[in-house]
Amino acid sequence: MTRTWAGRIGFYTLIAVLLAFFTIPLLWLAAAPFTSDPTYEVRMPDFTFENFQTIIEHPYALGSLVNSLILAIGTALLVVVLSALAAYALSRVRIPGRDALLYALLLLSSIITGTAAMVPLFQLAIELGLIDSHTGLILILTGGLLPAAIFMIKDFMDATPKSYEESARVFGASPLQIVRHVVTPVVRPGLATIAVWTIANVWGNFLMPFLLLSDVEKQPAAVIMYTLYTEGGQANLRVLSTFGLLYSVPVVLMYLFVSKKYGFRFHGGIKR
Amino acid sequence: MAQVTSPPKPAEVVSPAPARRYSSDAAGLGRLRAGAFVAPALALIAVFLVFPALWVIYLGLTNYRLTGAAAAEPQFVGLDNFVKAVTDPEFWDSTWLTFQFVLGSAVIGQVVLGFTLAWMLKDRRGTLKSVVEGLVILAWILPSAVVSFLWVALLDRDAGTLNALLGIPGFAWLLDHPMLSIIIFNTWRGTAFSMMLYGAALGNVPPSHLESARLAGASGWQQLRDVVFPHIRGHILTNLLLISLWTFNDFSPFLLTAGGPDGKSEVLAVHVYKVALQNGDLGYGAAISTVILLINLVVAVFYLRLLRSKK
Numbered sequence: 001m002t003r004t005w006a007g008r009i010g011f012y013t014l015i016a017v018l019l020a021f022f023t024i025p026l027l028w029l030a031a032a033p034f035t036s037d038p039t040y041e042v043r044m045p046d047f048t049f050e051n052f053q054t055i056i057e058h059p060y061a062l063g064s065l066v067n068s069l070i071l072a073i074g075t076a077l078l079v080v081v082l083s084a085l086a087a088y089a090l091s092r093v094r095i096p097g098r099d100a101l102l103y104a105l106l107l108l109s110s111i112i113t114g115t116a117a118m119v120p121l122f123q124l125a126i127e128l129g130l131i132d133s134h135t136g137l138i139l140i141l142t143g144g145l146l147p148a149a150i151f152m153i154k155d156f157m158d159a160t161p162k163s164y165e166e167s168a169r170v171f172g173a174s175p176l177q178i179v180r181h182v183v184t185p186v187v188r189p190g191l192a193t194i195a196v197w198t199i200a201n202v203w204g205n206f207l208m209p210f211l212l213l214s215d216v217e218k219q220p221a222a223v224i225m226y227t228l229y230t231e232g233g234q235a236n237l238r239v240l241s242t243f244g245l246l247y248s249v250p251v252v253l254m255y256l257f258v259s260k261k262y263g264f265r266f267h268g269g270i271k272r
Numbered sequence: 273m274a275q276v277t278s279p280p281k282p283a284e285v286v287s288p289a290p291a292r293r294y295s296s297d298a299a300g301l302g303r304l305r306a307g308a309f310v311a312p313a314l315a316l317i318a319v320f321l322v323f324p325a326l327w328v329i330y331l332g333l334t335n336y337r338l339t340g341a342a343a344a345e346p347q348f349v350g351l352d353n354f355v356k357a358v359t360d361p362e363f364w365d366s367t368w369l370t371f372q373f374v375l376g377s378a379v380i381g382q383v384v385l386g387f388t389l390a391w392m393l394k395d396r397r398g399t400l401k402s403v404v405e406g407l408v409i410l411a412w413i414l415p416s417a418v419v420s421f422l423w424v425a426l427l428d429r430d431a432g433t434l435n436a437l438l439g440i441p442g443f444a445w446l447l448d449h450p451m452l453s454i455i456i457f458n459t460w461r462g463t464a465f466s467m468m469l470y471g472a473a474l475g476n477v478p479p480s481h482l483e484s485a486r487l488a489g490a491s492g493w494q495q496l497r498d499v500v501f502p503h504i505r506g507h508i509l510t511n512l513l514l515i516s517l518w519t520f521n522d523f524s525p526f527l528l529t530a531g532g533p534d535g536k537s538e539v540l541a542v543h544v545y546k547v548a549l550q551n552g553d554l555g556y557g558a559a560i561s562t563v564i565l566l567i568n569l570v571v572a573v574f575y576l577r578l579l580r581s582k583k
Contacts, residue, residue, distance in 0.1 A: 015392060015404065018385070022407045024433065025426050025460065029418070032425075040431035082313040089309035093297045105317070107576060111568035112325045113521040115541040119548045119558045120324035120331060143320025146313050165298035178299040204415040207523045211549065225417035226527060229424060244418045255413050 029248065032241035039237065051242040060216055060224050061243050067134070068203055068220035068247075074138040075145070076198040080191050082142070083149035088183060090150070091157035102151070109147035114207040125212050132215045140212070141202055149194050156190030157183075196258055203251060221247040325565060331558035338552030346555065353559035363560065365535065366543040370520065372451055373458070373539050378519035379512060381459030386466025386511075391496075394474050405467070412464035420527035423457050446529055450537035454525045462519065466511055473507035474500070506578075513575040517568060540564055 024042075032038035033052075034045035055061045090098055114121075121140060130136025160183070168182045184191070206222040213219050219227075225247060229235045301309070332353055336346035357363045389408060393401045411419065426434050427445040435441050445453045477500055485495045501508075523541045525531070531538035531546060538546065540560065548557020 011392065014388075015400070018389065019404060019407065022404075022411055022460065022463075024437075025419070025422050026407070026410060028422055028425050028433065040425045040428040040433070041436050042433045078316075082316065085309040086313035089301060089306035092299065093301055093303060093306035095303065095306055095310065103576070107569075107572055108317075108321060108325070110517065110572045110575075111565060112321050113564075113568065115521040115523055115544060116561050116565045116568060117321075117324040117328060118544065119554055119561050120327040121320070122549065123331070123336075123554065124320075124324060124327070139316060140320045143316045146317050147321070150313060162298035169298065169300055175299045175301045175305060179301075183299070200413070204413075204417075206415075206417050206527065222415055222417040225415070225421065229421050230530075240421060244421060248414050248418050251413055251415060252410070255409070 029241065029244055032237060033245045035241075037238075038241055051238045054236075054238050055242050055246065058239055058243075060219075061239065061246075063217065064219055064221045064224035065246065067218060068222070070134055071138060071141070071209070071220055072199040072202040074134065075141045075202045076195045078138060078142045079145050079149050079198045080195050083146055083153050083194060084184075084187070084191060086146075087150045087154040087157050088179060091154050092162075102154075105147040106151060109144070112144070114144075118207065118211055121208075122211050130212070132213055132218055134218060137209060137212050141205065141208060145198055145201060149198065152197070153187070153190050153194055156187045160186050193258075196254055200251060200254060328558045328561045328565065331555060332562045333559075334555045336555040336558070338549070338554055340552075349555070353556045354563075356556060357559055357563070362535065363543070366538050366540050369451060369537065370539040370541075373455060373525070374516050374519045376451075376455035377458035378462065378515040381455065382462045382466045382515055382519075383508075383511065385459060385463045387470045389463070389467045390470035390474055393471070408467055409464045411460055412462065416461075416524045416527060419461060420457075420524060423453075423460075423528055427453060447533055450529045450533065454528055454537050454539075457528055458519060458522065458524070461524070462515060466515060469507060469511050470504070473504040477503045509578060510575070513571055513578070517571050517575075520567065520571075521564070 027042045028040075031042050031045045034047050034049070035043060036046055036048045036050060038051075089095070090102065095101075125131050125136055125140070128136065130139070164182050164186065165178050168178045173182070204222065206226065209220050209223050210226070213223065216224075216227075221243070225240075225244060228240050228243065297306075333348060333350060334346040335349045335352075337343050389404065393404060424446070426432055429435070429442060429444045429447070432445075434445070435443050481499050481503075482495060485499045490498065521541060522539075523545070525537055525539050526542045526545065529537040531542040541564075544557050544560050544564070547560065548554050
């Protein structure tokens with residue numbers, strides 16, 4: 001009896017400590033945006049919405065969120081379309097050297113990180129005139145995300161029965177019609193997953209836009225956030241807290257959406 | 273970081289129909305069209321992923337600079353940059369700091385904390401479990417620029433919440449203990465992945481084995497050692513390799529301390545940025561990137577072999 005009691009007290013104490021460790025850093029983000037004159041210390045907010053007014057008046061805040069959106073959506077479109085096409089072909093047609101290609105792609109995408117490739121990517125962007133270009137950044141981000149995306153979507157394709165395609169073919173549909181009208185609807189959950197995954201990645205990415213976009217008007221929220229707290233003078237905590245919250249909310253919504261719809265757990269690749 | 277979860281699969285996974293009369297090319301795509309489908313993706317990967325990796329090796333062998341004479345006409349200098357690196361104490365300092373960062377925040381911090389959380393929440397359902405998991409995952413999914421500033425605010429010397437809670441105003445965490453700060457920060461930031469991985473792994477341990485161990489009078493630690501660890505050994509190795517790789521390449525210490533003060537938290541990721549893009553020594557920076565690339569390669573090959581051997 002005493003042992004279970006001691007065990008319970010130990011359990012709840014440890015949980016409380018861990019909960020505090022993970023919660024305390026986040027409190028500021030929840031409280032400061034609604035406090036009239038926020039400091040670094042977490043205080044009970046007085047539930048004002050004036051700080052959101054300062055965001056609307058800020059010259060770059062809202063624009064940077066739009067930039068983040070452009071980069072995220074642009075990259076997601078490109079990644080979804082290109083990875084789906086490639087994965088479908090790789091799943092259905094035995095292209096010579098397919099397995100070696102997939103193995104090489106998986107290897108490359110895991111070792112060529114932003115840190116390892118920042119010097120050549122920066123130089124490549126200069127040579128190709130892609131500095132300060134959203135298109136250039138989208139292409140670079142797409143190149144980095146595609147291998148993993150092809151891998152994930154190919155799993156969906158492999159798991160899709162071929163009988164639909166076979167029957168469509170029997171009825172005389174052309175291969176392109178089959179891909180558009182038969183395959184795409186069937187793998188739609190997979191495509192949605194890749195889209196959400198890409199958007200989340202690009203939305204949070206700091207290093208690449210920081211390296212490749214020097215024009216403040218074009219920088220996404222990640223870079224503006226960093227500029228707000230590192231540029232000289234006293235940091236404007238009203239702007240910072242509120243902007244940080246606005247920038248974070250879409251990520252949280254996406255997480256809730258994904259975990260509600262699919263469950264946010266581990267499957268396949270990782271678990272093997 | 274988000275790229276670590278493999279995608280959720282539809283609940284029903286239908287096994288591919290056995291190939292009968294038709295080949296597996298059910299839509300009749302043919303090799304030519306298949307090639308055309310694959311080509312655009314491969315082209316982008318080649319230009320923006322493979323080429324940079326090869327180019328970094330070449331750049332590391334030149335004296336290329338951001339500005340000045342060596343920018344216009346870079347010269348081939350052979351292994352000079354690598355010789356410079358191995359004789360440069362700053363490079364070794366940075367490597368040592370990176371080692372501390374990976375060991376402290378990934379191998380010790382995230383693994384221990386992630387496993388502890390997964391083990392404690394294993395048989396629980398309900399609010400407590402979802403609240404704890406939700407908060408740990410929140411720390412992982414929020415944008416790095418936001419969480420970095422949250423920690424700047426938390427650790428602030430005069431007005432930070434931590435010093436107020438501990439009653440030690442004026443304690444300069446980021447100035448006096450920058451490595452400790454980024455290690456704790458990254459532990460907080462990345463634990464979610466390990467927690468979820470171990471959560472999934474512990475689900476694979478047969479409850480009957482644990483039950484018989486318990487009936488035989490095994491203590492909690494003995495159950496862990498004799499029943500649980502043998503079952504999840506593969507997951508532990510996977511976890512260690514992946515989080516070490518990510519932590520090794522993580523740029524977010526830059527957002528918290530920018531490598532300072534005096535390079536005391538300048539891990540290799542930040543070191544490359546400073547050398548190549550702030551000081552403009554692209555050739556030397558590329559040489560250090562090549563070293564990073566090689567280390568990544570070793571870890572990744574090891575990991576892929578592990579995956580293959582399990583299949």
